[in-house]
Amino acid sequence: MVVPESFQLDQEILLDAGAQLHRLKMYPYFDVAHYLLMIIEVRDDLGSAASIFSRKHPLSCWLSSMLMCFADAFLANFLLGEPVIAPFKRHDDIILATIIWYLVFYAPFDGIYKIAKITPVKCVLAVMKEVKRAYKVSHGVSHAAKLYPNSYIVQVLVGTAKGAGSGIVRTLEQLVRGVWLPTHNELLRPSFATKACVVAASVLALEKSGTYLTAPHDLVYLVIVGFFVYFKLSAVILHVTDPFAPIENLFCAIFMGGIWDAVSRALAASRDRRAAGAHSNENGSSISTPEKKDQ
Amino acid sequence: MVVPESFQLDQEILLDAGAQLHRLKMYPYFDVAHYLLMIIEVRDDLGSAASIFSRKHPLSCWLSSMLMCFADAFLANFLLGEPVIAPFKRHDDIILATIIWYLVFYAPFDGIYKIAKITPVKCVLAVMKEVKRAYKVSHGVSHAAKLYPNSYIVQVLVGTAKGAGSGIVRTLEQLVRGVWLPTHNELLRPSFATKACVVAASVLALEKSGTYLTAPHDLVYLVIVGFFVYFKLSAVILHVTDPFAPIENLFCAIFMGGIWDAVSRALAASRDRRAAGAHSNENGSSISTPEKKDQ
Amino acid sequence: MVVPESFQLDQEILLDAGAQLHRLKMYPYFDVAHYLLMIIEVRDDLGSAASIFSRKHPLSCWLSSMLMCFADAFLANFLLGEPVIAPFKRHDDIILATIIWYLVFYAPFDGIYKIAKITPVKCVLAVMKEVKRAYKVSHGVSHAAKLYPNSYIVQVLVGTAKGAGSGIVRTLEQLVRGVWLPTHNELLRPSFATKACVVAASVLALEKSGTYLTAPHDLVYLVIVGFFVYFKLSAVILHVTDPFAPIENLFCAIFMGGIWDAVSRALAASRDRRAAGAHSNENGSSISTPEKKDQ
Numbered sequence: 017m018v019v020p021e022s023f024q025l026d027q028e029i030l031l032d033a034g035a036q037l038h039r040l041k042m043y044p045y046f047d048v049a050h051y052l053l054m055i056i057e058v059r060d061d062l063g064s065a066a067s068i069f070s071r072k073h074p075l076s077c078w079l080s081s082m083l084m085c086f087a088d089a090f091l092a093n094f095l096l097g098e099p100v101i102a103p104f105k106r107h108d109d110i111i112l113a114t115i116i117w118y119l120v121f122y123a124p125f126d127g128i129y130k131i132a133k134i135t136p137v138k139c140v141l142a143v144m145k146e147v148k149r150a151y152k153v154s155h156g157v158s159h160a161a162k163l164y165p166n167s168y169i170v171q172v173l174v175g176t177a178k179g180a181g182s183g184i185v186r187t188l189e190q191l192v193r194g195v196w197l198p199t200h201n202e203l204l205r206p207s208f209a210t211k212a213c214v215v216a217a218s219v220l221a222l223e224k225s226g227t228y229l230t231a232p233h234d235l236v237y238l239v240i241v242g243f244f245v246y247f248k249l250s251a252v253i254l255h256v257t258d259p260f261a262p263i264e265n266l267f268c269a270i271f272m273g274g275i276w277d278a279v280s281r282a283l284a285a286s287r288d289r290r291a292a293g294a295h296s297n298e299n300g301s302s303i304s305t306p307e308k309k310d311q
Numbered sequence: 312m313v314v315p316e317s318f319q320l321d322q323e324i325l326l327d328a329g330a331q332l333h334r335l336k337m338y339p340y341f342d343v344a345h346y347l348l349m350i351i352e353v354r355d356d357l358g359s360a361a362s363i364f365s366r367k368h369p370l371s372c373w374l375s376s377m378l379m380c381f382a383d384a385f386l387a388n389f390l391l392g393e394p395v396i397a398p399f400k401r402h403d404d405i406i407l408a409t410i411i412w413y414l415v416f417y418a419p420f421d422g423i424y425k426i427a428k429i430t431p432v433k434c435v436l437a438v439m440k441e442v443k444r445a446y447k448v449s450h451g452v453s454h455a456a457k458l459y460p461n462s463y464i465v466q467v468l469v470g471t472a473k474g475a476g477s478g479i480v481r482t483l484e485q486l487v488r489g490v491w492l493p494t495h496n497e498l499l500r501p502s503f504a505t506k507a508c509v510v511a512a513s514v515l516a517l518e519k520s521g522t523y524l525t526a527p528h529d530l531v532y533l534v535i536v537g538f539f540v541y542f543k544l545s546a547v548i549l550h551v552t553d554p555f556a557p558i559e560n561l562f563c564a565i566f567m568g569g570i571w572d573a574v575s576r577a578l579a580a581s582r583d584r585r586a587a588g589a590h591s592n593e594n595g596s597s598i599s600t601p602e603k604k605d606q
Numbered sequence: 607m608v609v610p611e612s613f614q615l616d617q618e619i620l621l622d623a624g625a626q627l628h629r630l631k632m633y634p635y636f637d638v639a640h641y642l643l644m645i646i647e648v649r650d651d652l653g654s655a656a657s658i659f660s661r662k663h664p665l666s667c668w669l670s671s672m673l674m675c676f677a678d679a680f681l682a683n684f685l686l687g688e689p690v691i692a693p694f695k696r697h698d699d700i701i702l703a704t705i706i707w708y709l710v711f712y713a714p715f716d717g718i719y720k721i722a723k724i725t726p727v728k729c730v731l732a733v734m735k736e737v738k739r740a741y742k743v744s745h746g747v748s749h750a751a752k753l754y755p756n757s758y759i760v761q762v763l764v765g766t767a768k769g770a771g772s773g774i775v776r777t778l779e780q781l782v783r784g785v786w787l788p789t790h791n792e793l794l795r796p797s798f799a800t801k802a803c804v805v806a807a808s809v810l811a812l813e814k815s816g817t818y819l820t821a822p823h824d825l826v827y828l829v830i831v832g833f834f835v836y837f838k839l840s841a842v843i844l845h846v847t848d849p850f851a852p853i854e855n856l857f858c859a860i861f862m863g864g865i866w867d868a869v870s871r872a873l874a875a876s877r878d879r880r881a882a883g884a885h886s887n888e889n890g891s892s893i894s895t896p897e898k899k900d901q
Binding site for chain 2: 097163164168174187199201203204205268274279280
Binding site: 389390391392458459462463464465468469482491493494495496498499500501563566567568569571572574575 | 657660661663664665666669683687688689690691692694695697700711712713714715781782783784785786
C-alpha cells in the first residue's frame with residue numbers, strides 16, 4: 017500500500033515531536049510548574065485560614081506541601097517496597113520545591129499566588145504540569161516493567177500512582193495538617209486526572225508489551241501528552257471537569273448491574289400490578305356480591 | 312515400647328492425609344471459596360446500601376474487595392519490607408477475584424450472593440476457606456523462618472498476618488469505601504480467627520524450630536486444619552463465636568492483675584468498714600455522753 | 607597558637623568522657639528507662655481508664671506499648687524501605703519491654719507506676735532516656751549516611767525519626783487503642799524533643815560530612831547528650847517545656863511572612879484612614895453646604 021508522501025512527512029514530524037518531548041528535561045521549568053500548582057492546591061484546600069495556618073504551623077505546612085509535590089514518588093516507592101524517603105535524596109528538587117513553597121505562602125502581598133491565579137498564567141502552568149504528568153506515567157510504567165516484565169496490572173497501577181499520586185495521598189496530607197476527611201478520598205470519587213492516568217498507563221503498558229499496540233513509542237507518547245493537555249485546557253477554560261462521565265455512565269448502566277436492576281424493577285412492577293389487579297378483582301367481586309344480597 | 316499395629320496404621324493414615332492436604336492446590340477451588348467469603352463480607356459490611364454503592368462507586372468497591380481478598384499478602388509484605396503491590400503480579404488470581412467480585416455484586420437477581428448464603432453451601436465454603444487459612448499460616452511461618460531463622464516472634468506475627476490479615480486490614484478497607492470506624496479495630500477486639508491463627512502460627516514455629524515439638528510436620532498440619540475447620544463449623548452451625556473466651560477470662564483474671572485488683576478491693580472494703588466502725592464508735596460515744604449530761 | 611596546658615587537659619577529659627558515653631551499652635539499663643517512660647506515657651494517655659482498659663484489652667494494650675517502645679525502629683525502617691517487623695527480631699528487647707509493660711499495668715498496687723512517678727526517680731529515668739535518645743539519633747544518622755552518603759536531608763530526617771519517632775507514631779498508636787485524634791499530631795505541633803532531634807541530627811550530619819564541622823565526633827556526641835539532658839531536666843524540674851519557642855517566634859516573625867503581614871496591615875490601616883478622611887471631608891462639605899442654604 018503506497019503511503020502518500022505528505023502523510024509520510026507528517027508522521028516523521030510527529031515522530032520527531034514525540035522524540036523531542038521525550039527528551040525534554042523536567043528540571044527545572046516543568047518541575048516548577050508542577051510544584052507551584054501542587055502547593056497552590058494545598059493552599060486552596062486550607063481555604064481562608066491558609067495565611068494563619070502557614071504562620072502558626074510552618075513545619076506541618078512545609079511537610080504537607082512536600083507530600084503533595086512528591087506524592088507520586090512516595091506512593092510508587094511504597095507500592096514497590098522501595099525506600100519511601102528516596103525523594104528527599106535529591107537536594108535540588110527539595111530546595112526548589114521549598115523555595116516555591118516559601119513564595120506561595122510567604123511572598124510579599126501574596127504576589128506569586130495572585131500571579132499564578134491569572135488565567136493565561138494558569139493555562140501555561142497547567143500545560144507544563146500535564147507534560148510532567150505524562151513523563152511521570154511513562155517512567156512509572158517503564159520502571160515497573162523492569163521489575164515485573166509480564167505483570168501489566170502492576171505496570172498500570174504504578175503508572176497511575178506516578179501520574180495521579182497526589183489525589184490518593186491527599187487524605188494523608190490533610191492528616192498532616194490535622195484535617196481528617198475519610199469520605200472525600202480519591203478512590204471513592206476518582207477525578208478525571210486519575211482516570212486519564214489509568215488510560216495512559218494501560219496504553220503505555222500495551223505498547224511496551226508490543227503485542228497489542230505496535231505504534232512507535234514516541235508517537236504514543238506524543239498522543240498521550242496531547243490527550244492530557246487537551247483535556248486539562250478544556251477543564252481550565254471551558255470548565256469541562258470529567259469528559260469520561262458519559263462513557264462511564266453508559267458502561268456502568270450496561271455492565272455494572274444496570275440491566276438486571278431494570279429487569280428486577282420491571283418484574284417487581286408487573287408483580288405489583290398483578291397483585292393490585294388481583295386485589296381490585298377481589299374488591300370488585302366482594303362489592304358485587306353485597307349488591308346481590310341487596311336485591 | 313511396642314506400638315500396637317492398629318495405632319501404627321492410624322498414624323500412617325493420618326500422615327498420609329496430612330501430606331495430601333499439604334500438597335493440595337489452592338488455585339482455583341479453595342481460592343474461589345476464600346474470595347467469595349471475603350467479598351461477601353465486604354458486601355455485608357456495606358449493609359443495605361451495598362447495591363447502590365456498587366453502582367455508584369465501582370472502583371472503590373473493586374479495590375476494597377481486592378484489599379480483603381489479598382489482605383494477607385499486603386500485610387505480610389508490608390511487615391517484611393517486600394513490595395506491597397506484589398499480589399497484583401499474578402494475573403490469574405486478580406482475574407479470578409475480579410470475576411467473583413463481579414458475580415457477588417452484579418449477578419442477575421443477586422443469584423450468587425443468595426446461593427452462597429444457603430447454610431450447606433456456606434458450610435462447604437467455610438471449610439474450604441479454613442483449609443486455605445491453614446495453608447497461608449503455614450506458608451507465612453516458613454517464609455518468615457527463611458528470612459529470620461531464629462526469630463520466633465517474627466514467624467508467629469507473619470503467620471498470624473497471613474492467616475488473619477483481613478481482620479487487621481479491614482479498618483483501611485473501610486476507609487477506601489469512605490467509612491472510618493477507629494473504635495472497631497481487630498487489635499482492640501481480636502476475633503476468634505486471629506487468636507486461632509496466633510496459636511497455629513506458634514505451634515508451626517515451634518515445630519519448625521524442632522526443639523519443643525518433634526511431631527512430623529504433616530501431622531501437625533493436619534491437626535491445625537482440623538482445629539480451624541472444627542471451630543469454624545461450630546461457629547457457622549452452633550453459633551459458638553469464641554471458644555477461647557473462657558480460657559482467656561480465666562487467664563486474665565489470674566495473671567492480668569485480677570488477683571491484685573481483688574486484694575485491693577478487699578483492702579479498700581476493710582478500710583471502709585474500719586472507717587465506718589470508727590465513725591459509728593464516735594457517734595455512739597457522742598450519743599452516750601449527752602445521756603450522761605441528762606442524768 | 608600555643609593552647610594552655612589546662613585547656614588541653616580539659617579537652618582530653620571531655621573527649622574521654624565522650625568516648626565512654628559512645629561506648630555505653632544501652633541494654634539493659636538505658637533500655638529499661640526508655641521502655642518504662644514510654645509505657646508510662648501510654649498509660650497516662652489512657653487517663654483514668656488505664657486500669658480497666660488493660661484488663662479488657664490486653665492485646666491492644668501490649669501492642670500499643672510495643673509500638674511506642676520501638677517507634678523509632680518502626681518509623682526509620684518504614685522510611686528506608688526496610689522490614690517494619692525487624693524490631694521483633696531481637697527477643698531480648700521484646701521480652702524486656704513486655705516485662706516492663708506487665709509491671710507498669712499489672713504490678714501489685716501499681717507499685718512500679720507509683721515509684722516511677724517520684725520526682726528523683728523520674729529525673730534519673732529521664733536522664734537515662736535522653737542518653738538513649740542521643741544514641742538513637744547518632745545511629746540513625748550514621749545508618750542513613752551509609753545508605754545515602756551525600757543526602758544530608760535524608761540523614762537528618764532518619765536521625766529525627768530515630769530520636770523522636772514515638773511522637774510521630776503516637777497517632778497510629780492511639781488508633782490501635784481505638785482512639786482517633788487527627789488534630790493532635792506531632793507534625794502540627796512539634797514537641798521540644800522533635801525540634802531538639804532535628805538540631806542534633808543536623809549537627810551530626812554536618813559533622814559526618816566533615817566539611818562544615820570538624821570537631822571530633824566524641825566531643826560533638828558529648829555536647830549533644832549534654833544538650834538533651836540539660837533541657838530534659840529543666841523540663842522535669844523547672845517545667846520549661848519549649849526553650850526554642852522564643853527563637854522560633856522571632857524567626858517566624860521575620861522570615862515567615864511576619865514583616866509583609868505587618869506592612870500589609872499598615873497599608874490597609876493607612877488606606878482605611880484615607881478612606882475615612884475622604885469620607886469625613888465629603889460629610890464635612892455636605893454639612894457645610896446646607897448651612898449655606900440656611901443663610
